[in-house]
Amino acid sequence: MRMNRVSLITAVLLCGCSDVIPFSGGVLTGTPAAAPADWTEAARPDVVQLETRPGDPYSVKLWVIGLGPALYVHAGANRATWVEHIDDNPDVRLLIGDALYELRAIRVNDPQEFEAFSNAYEIKYGRRPRNENVAEAYLFRLEARG
Amino acid sequence: MKRTGEDSSMVFRTYLAPVGLLAILVSLALPAIADCDAYSELHGKAWVDGDCMETPLGDRWWPHPRWGAGDEAGSTNWYTQPEVVQRALQQIEKGRVLKIGHGYEAAMPLFGSRQFTLRIPGAPTGGVLGENRVIYMDEFLATEVGQVGTQFDGLGHIGVAVGSDGDKAEMRFYNGFRGQEMLDPYGLKRLGTEKLHPIVARGVLIDVAAARSVDAMEAGQVITMADVRRALERQGMSDFELQPGDAVLFRTGWERYWITDNDKYNDGCPGIGMEVARWLAENEVGVTGADNWPVEAVPNPDPDCAFCVHTFLQTRHGIVNQENLSLATLAAKGVYQFAYFYTPAPIRGATGSIGSPTVMW
Numbered sequence: 001m002r003m004n005r006v007s008l009i010t011a012v013l014l015c016g017c018s019d020v021i022p023f024s025g026g027v028l029t030g031t032p033a034a035a036p037a038d039w040t041e042a043a044r045p046d047v048v049q050l051e052t053r054p055g056d057p058y059s060v061k062l063w064v065i066g067l068g069p070a071l072y073v074h075a076g077a078n079r080a081t082w083v084e085h086i087d088d089n090p091d092v093r094l095l096i097g098d099a100l101y102e103l104r105a106i107r108v109n110d111p112q113e114f115e116a117f118s119n120a121y122e123i124k125y126g127r128r129p130r131n132e133n134v135a136e137a138y139l140f141r142l143e144a145r146g
Numbered sequence: 147m148k149r150t151g152e153d154s155s156m157v158f159r160t161y162l163a164p165v166g167l168l169a170i171l172v173s174l175a176l177p178a179i180a181d182c183d184a185y186s187e188l189h190g191k192a193w194v195d196g197d198c199m200e201t202p203l204g205d206r207w208w209p210h211p212r213w214g215a216g217d218e219a220g221s222t223n224w225y226t227q228p229e230v231v232q233r234a235l236q237q238i239e240k241g242r243v244l245k246i247g248h249g250y251e252a253a254m255p256l257f258g259s260r261q262f263t264l265r266i267p268g269a270p271t272g273g274v275l276g277e278n279r280v281i282y283m284d285e286f287l288a289t290e291v292g293q294v295g296t297q298f299d300g301l302g303h304i305g306v307a308v309g310s311d312g313d314k315a316e317m318r319f320y321n322g323f324r325g326q327e328m329l330d331p332y333g334l335k336r337l338g339t340e341k342l343h344p345i346v347a348r349g350v351l352i353d354v355a356a357a358r359s360v361d362a363m364e365a366g367q368v369i370t371m372a373d374v375r376r377a378l379e380r381q382g383m384s385d386f387e388l389q390p391g392d393a394v395l396f397r398t399g400w401e402r403y404w405i406t407d408n409d410k411y412n413d414g415c416p417g418i419g420m421e422v423a424r425w426l427a428e429n430e431v432g433v434t435g436a437d438n439w440p441v442e443a444v445p446n447p448d449p450d451c452a453f454c455v456h457t458f459l460q461t462r463h464g465i466v467n468q469e470n471l472s473l474a475t476l477a478a479k480g481v482y483q484f485a486y487f488y489t490p491a492p493i494r495g496a497t498g499s500i501g502s503p504t505v506m507w
Contacts, residue, residue: 060385077480082385127356130477
């Protein structure tokens with residue numbers, strides 16, 4: 001029984017150090033990569049990491065959609081911390097696998113573009129993003145910096 | 147050789163103090179080990195605390211470590227703290243309001259043999275009065291008023307029979323209150339909903355059904371921490387940090403069977419298990435809720451667990467619970483953080499409350 005307790009305490013301590021909620025990291029590291037002309041293949045993973053606030057890097061995990069030359073990340077109607085950072089400075093970095101892309105985030109307000117994003121999202125994740133109104137959704141298109 | 151005072155002190159610090167400390171620790175551990183042995187068949191179960199179950203509900207759970215002996219308000223005490231209320235109000239940016247409860251009607255699914263019967267006596271009930279010929283209507287409602295429809299579990303709803311069946315002295319509730327001091331046919335003498343504070347919480351919706359890409363999870367499916375992480379990543383909230391007093395609402399998709407298939411709605415449901423319950427308790431949330439009738443998965447994968455999430459969150463930790471929510475509209479709007487408002491009906495001695503939980507963002 002004492003061994004069980006030791007094992008339990010060890011497990012709890014180890015679990016406390018693992019990737020638990022919340023996940024908010026700092027600077028991302030990877031191999032610098034140029035933005036591809038078509039993101040469809042590069043953005044195939046379900047989850048990527050986005051870094052915002054270049055002066056004091058802050059990173060989160062997000063779902064991602066690659067649709068030809070466009071790459072999208074989405075926060076529903078939620079003004080998340082990373083959304084606030086993009087409002088202040090649209091320069092972001094995106095880590096997919098080991099590839100690290102330097103990009104700029106542009107808020108999407110066009111219903112047709114939102115519809116195309118939603119269709120691609122449904123194909124990739126099995127359900128449409130749950131937003132009725134693009135004006136209230138925080139959808140960002142990520143593009144190569146100027 | 148004669149020892150100096152300094153030598154003696156060093157010997158005490160080096161040898162005797164650790165031995166004494168060890169002896170104290172062993173003496174403290176022995177009763178717990180003895181208690182564990184009485185319930186050794188339960189070791190390893192997810193709803194048992196560590197590898198030890200001192201009793202089905204032992205006195206380590208009272209007085210409540212934060213709210214103290216005699217407290218009857220549990221997690222609603224958070225809403226007496228201005229910083230918790232202000233955190234909630236900071237979620238309101240767009241001035242939008244939404245009710246997240248169902249309407250009450252006889253056709254809604256009811257647990258067990260509960261009833262909901264509304265009548266308007268006389269129809270009109272009274273009048274005609276005066277030269278202005280006024281008439282009026284009242285309603286007569288016969289129901290388990292705290293436990294039907296969209297409802298809220300107060301802290302007198304769930305207890306644990308620690309002793310033999312029928313032994314009210316050993317029926318224990320939140321903060322150690324005993325059945326014999328609180329149970330009364332005319333209303334609970336302790337832990338009634340009138341003791342609870344109005345809730346003004348920062349709310350978060352965790353849309354597990356969407357993260358699993360299903361319309362609805364299956365009955366008995368347990369929401370795991372992996373589900374929570376995936377849902378938060380999907381919602382752009384992997385950096386979300388629970389704060390004390392938060393209201394955490396889980397969407398399973400189960401409300402699609404509300405009235406459309408009451409038998410299925412009542413015959414089990416998906417929900418949280420002990421893994422998520424422990425995460426909620428460790429973070430001292432104020433309210434739990436879901437779009438189904440118990441919030442937790444039924445049946446639990448462990449047949450020995452009968453609503454063990456209830457007894458863990460409510461009876462042990464004093465965290466109140468909101469059931470039968472309607473979350474589809476909120477999810478469809480992509481609103482995952484909001485201010486959550488609810489005031490339990492202050493019916494003296496009631497176990498729970500109907501009402502209209504409301505969110506703003």
